[in-house]
Amino acid sequence: MQKELLQETQHSYYDYVVKIEGGCQQIANCLRTGKESDAFEMLMDLSEGIEWLVTVEHKMREYFYGIKSRLPEVLGMLKEVKQALEIGDIVTVADLFEYEIAPMFVSASEWTFEKLKN
Secondary structure (H helix, E strand, O other): OHHHHHHHHHHHHHHHHOOHHHHHHHHHHHHHOOOHHHHHHHHHHHHHHHHHHHHHHHHHHHOOEEOOOOHHHHHHHHHHHHHHHHOOOHHHHHHHHHHHHHHHOOOHHHOOOEEOOO
């Protein structure tokens, strides 16, 4: 049962992480076309999703599964997004999503969990 749950969780992780690049592009497009409320709603969903991915990675480590993801870098970029939002710099936020964060997820389909030696 536990192995099945681990596999299901990993598949959910994979299914979600490959969609993030497109979501980042959508956020940037909405910000650039004056649809800030749509962008902020997507941004909240993305934040929750990233938080879930980080939780999955931590939990998987408890079961001796490792993954080479770029989430630590993404978290750093999200701090920059927060700073830009605090000063109302929507152009920078859009640029960060399009040119910095989205490219980090281009290789997301290659992020796979591997069993580590315990």
